[in-house]
Amino acid sequence: MEWLIKFFKGSDYLVPALDIGSYSLKLVQSQRKGGKYKVKIYGKKEYREQVFAGTELVDEFELINSIKELYNELSVKDKDVIIHVPLSACFYSVISIPSSKDPEEAVIDYMKSIISPEEFAQVNIDYKVLPISIEKGTVDIAVAAVRKDFLDIRTKIAKQAGLRPVVIDIEPAAINNQFYLNNPGKTVSPVCLVDIGASFTKVIVSFGGYPYITRNVELGGQAINEHLQREFMLSSQDVELLKRGEQVKDITYDEAFNVIKKVLRKIATEIMWTIDNFKDRFNLEVEAIYLYGGSAKLKGIVDFLGELSGLEVNRGDPLGFSGIFGNEEYAVASGLSIRYKGDKDAKI
Ligand SMILES: Nc1ncnc2c1ncn2[C@@H]1O[C@H](COP(=O)(O)OP(=O)(O)OP(=O)(O)O)[C@@H](O)[C@H]1O
Numbered sequence: 001m002e003w004l005i006k007f008f009k010g011s012d013y014l015v016p017a018l019d020i021g022s023y024s025l026k027l028v029q030s031q032r033k034g035g036k037y038k039v040k041i042y043g044k045k046e047y048r049e050q051v052f053a054g055t056e057l058v059d060e061f062e063l064i065n066s067i068k069e070l071y072n073e074l075s076v077k078d079k080d081v082i083i084h085v086p087l088s089a090c091f092y093s094v095i096s097i098p099s100s101k102d103p104e105e106a107v108i109d110y111m112k113s114i115i116s117p118e119e120f121a122q123v124n125i126d127y128k129v130l131p132i133s134i135e136k137g138t139v140d141i142a143v144a145a146v147r148k149d150f151l152d153i154r155t156k157i158a159k160q161a162g163l164r165p166v167v168i169d170i171e172p173a174a175i176n177n178q179f180y181l182n183n184p185g186k187t188v189s190p191v192c193l194v195d196i197g198a199s200f201t202k203v204i205v206s207f208g209g210y211p212y213i214t215r216n217v218e219l220g221g222q223a224i225n226e227h228l229q230r231e232f233m234l235s236s237q238d239v240e241l242l243k244r245g246e247q248v249k250d251i252t253y254d255e256a257f258n259v260i261k262k263v264l265r266k267i268a269t270e271i272m273w274t275i276d277n278f279k280d281r282f283n284l285e286v287e288a289i290y291l292y293g294g295s296a297k298l299k300g301i302v303d304f305l306g307e308l309s310g311l312e313v314n315r316g317d318p319l320g321f322s323g324i325f326g327n328e329e330y331a332v333a334s335g336l337s338i339r340y341k342g343d344k345d346a347k348i
């Protein structure tokens with residue numbers, strides 16, 4: 001009966017998107033009506049046990065169970081799913097080549113210049129000639145490379161949870177696409193999108209609707225927890241409460257924030273480094289920073305990063321396109337949710 005369901009669903013039907021984060025799962029299913037997108041279902045689930053240690057999957061069983069539970073809780077019956085490759089497991093950049101050069105050749109030459117022949121054999125490379133270019137007389141090409149073994153593992157996990165991945169997108173594209181979905185007018189000047197998750201901070205400079213440069217920083221909510229635990233001798237549960245502004249054992253949020261600032265300073269340095277790198281390469285100034293990820297909820301983070309960077313800093317609203325505000329941790333799932341199989345409008 002699957003064909004019948006497909007028929008009734010119509011070609012505008014969007015399948016659920018699942019962000020497998022290192023701290024929690026986020027699911028978003030959107031729908032499209034009359035060319036407008038709306039959120040149909042969204043929800044998240046934190047793992048009970050540690051599932052990832054950095055990039056390494058340490059508890060496959062807990063991950064698969066959590067996926068099944070989240071689907072049950074949200075009553076999602078779809079088997080087709082859209083998942084992503086985290087920035088830590090992929091490479092993404094934009095290269096500019098003279099209009100006279102062959103794009104495919106340029107992409108291969110470029111990749112061979114940055115990775116070894118062994119690595120080259122282990123990755124899937126994809127590229128897209130962008131409809132915009134920053135410099136006159138050149139063509140901008142988005143280049144993405146993903147490790148094949150990573151794709152195999154993610155696909156296997158999804159299958160074990162009873163799902164069928166139909167689209168696998170890369171994380172910087174998902175974060176970028178949700179930004180332009182929510183801010184369609186913001187294509188004239190470059191922006192810096194920062195997703196501060198649990199294990200990693202993803203920094204992306206986007207311009208004209210496309211991500212241009214990316215940087216994966218090995219710092220996030222988990223690093224903040226470790227600093228707080230060490231400083232105040234607290235359990236990980238207490239630290240989570242403290243970060244959310246609750247007083248734990250006479251420690252005020254202000255005292256905690258002084259420790260949190262140490263990690264935020266390092267993150268800010270990496271953000272500024274990425275912005276400077278973009279400026280050096282493309283001679284354009286980033287105008288504003290948008291924060292995503294669960295750690296973007298930290299009280300005081302917007303003002304503090306604003307002081308450090310001298311730029312306008314905002315919290316992003318990944319589901320704002322549907323009138324749902326906050327929920328910064330849904331950036332990846334939101335961006336994935338507007339993709340579909342055979343998608344020709346895909347930015348990347
Ligand atoms: N209200 C809050 N205040 C401060 N920190 C918070 C808050 N809510 C969640 N966090 C932190 O956000 C982090 C989780 O964010 P998120 O869900 O974006 O991570 P993830 O996508 O699972 O991780 P990653 O992208 O690194 O794999 C955790 O470190 C958590 O402690």
Ligand SMILES: [Mg+2]
Pocket residue numbers: 021022197198293332
């Ligand atoms: Mg994340």
